[in-house]
Amino acid sequence: MLISMELITAVLSGSVIAAFILIYKRQKQTPDRQCGRDYPADTVILHQFPRGPFAPSMSPFCIKIETFLRMAEIPYQNVHSYTMGPKGKSPWIEYNGETLGDSEMITSYLVEKCGVNLSTGLTEEQRAIGRAFQTLVDERMYWLVLLERWVFHKSEMSGTLTKLPAILIWHISRKTKNMAYAQGLGRHTQSEIETLLEKDLKALSDYLGDNKYFLGEQPREVDCAVFGQLCQVRYHVPNSVKARTYLQESLPNLTAYMDRMIVKYWPDWEECMTNGFAKEATK
Numbered sequence: 001m002l003i004s005m006e007l008i009t010a011v012l013s014g015s016v017i018a019a020f021i022l023i024y025k026r027q028k029q030t031p032d033r034q035c036g037r038d039y040p041a042d043t044v045i046l047h048q049f050p051r052g053p054f055a056p057s058m059s060p061f062c063i064k065i066e067t068f069l070r071m072a073e074i075p076y077q078n079v080h081s082y083t084m085g086p087k088g089k090s091p092w093i094e095y096n097g098e099t100l101g102d103s104e105m106i107t108s109y110l111v112e113k114c115g116v117n118l119s120t121g122l123t124e125e126q127r128a129i130g131r132a133f134q135t136l137v138d139e140r141m142y143w144l145v146l147l148e149r150w151v152f153h154k155s156e157m158s159g160t161l162t163k164l165p166a167i168l169i170w171h172i173s174r175k176t177k178n179m180a181y182a183q184g185l186g187r188h189t190q191s192e193i194e195t196l197l198e199k200d201l202k203a204l205s206d207y208l209g210d211n212k213y214f215l216g217e218q219p220r221e222v223d224c225a226v227f228g229q230l231c232q233v234r235y236h237v238p239n240s241v242k243a244r245t246y247l248q249e250s251l252p253n254l255t256a257y258m259d260r261m262i263v264k265y266w267p268d269w270e271e272c273m274t275n276g277f278a279k280e281a282t283k
């Protein structure tokens with residue numbers, strides 16, 4: 001009995017130490033690196049989380065930026081880690097000696113520096129609509145999905161979707177709850193959040209209609225953001241999340257749109273995922 005108590009204490013303190021090391025590593029400042037010495041010139045170094053289980057990342061912003069780099073045909077190299085960028089978040093980039101965080105700042109910067117223009121031919125109205133939908137997914141749906149994942153369904157996050165120790169899931173859940181409460185959406189009930197998420201998905205589906213991409217025949221920057229977020233709903237929330245079933249079963253134009261994005265920009269889709277952390281994982 002005495003031995004088993006000691007064993008339990010040792011295992012528990014080991015998990016606590018491991019969790020704190022992981023949390024510390026996530027908060028670590030960006031390292032001091034030089035272009036030419038530590039990485040090549042004219043190549044974006046994309047720092048992002050390690051690959052996700054059923055899509056390239058569990059972060060919509062990491063998929064957004066990597067899709068953007070592919071769409072804009074900008075040469076890049078991935079660095080997968082939990083190191084945070086200059087704004088304390090991931091993804092972030094290094095490019096010709098400059099370091100930048102935040103997906104929106106990164107795309108604006110690269111559009112200017114690399115002379116890419118994904119908005120050619122769009123009217124002012126279409127640009128405004130693109131911006132509005134991009135903000136919908138980045139600044140609103142993101143929080144809804146986070147709440148579903150880390151607050152309402154946190155007990156299902158270990159095993160298939162992550163291999164995080166329980167204490168780290170508890171930490172992420174607590175942090176998400178606090179951040180979402182401050183943001184405002186964290187004050188709603190689970191059923192209210194479910195309704196909001198379904199309404200947002202329906203708005204995306206209704207606007208897309210029969211179009212190939214969000215703003216017509218050609219893929220644009222907004223498609224990177226929408227695709228990154230839809231990947232989370234389709235692949236990276238537990239199966240019991242209602243919005244996942246809703247997207248899969250009731251919004252076929254959105255899933256067909258995602259498949260089009262995969263074929264066009266992710267020919268290596270299967271290689272860019274870990275295929276889950278548990279044997280019973282299903283796609």
Ligand SMILES: N[C@@H](CCC(=O)N[C@@H](CS)C(=O)NCC(=O)O)C(=O)O
Pocket residue numbers: 058059060061088089090091101102103104138
């Ligand atoms: N506005 C930022 C958001 C980036 C963001 O929220 N990244 C999340 C991962 S999806 C993150 O780094 N979370 C870690 C944290 O908040 O500590 C962007 O567009 O890049």
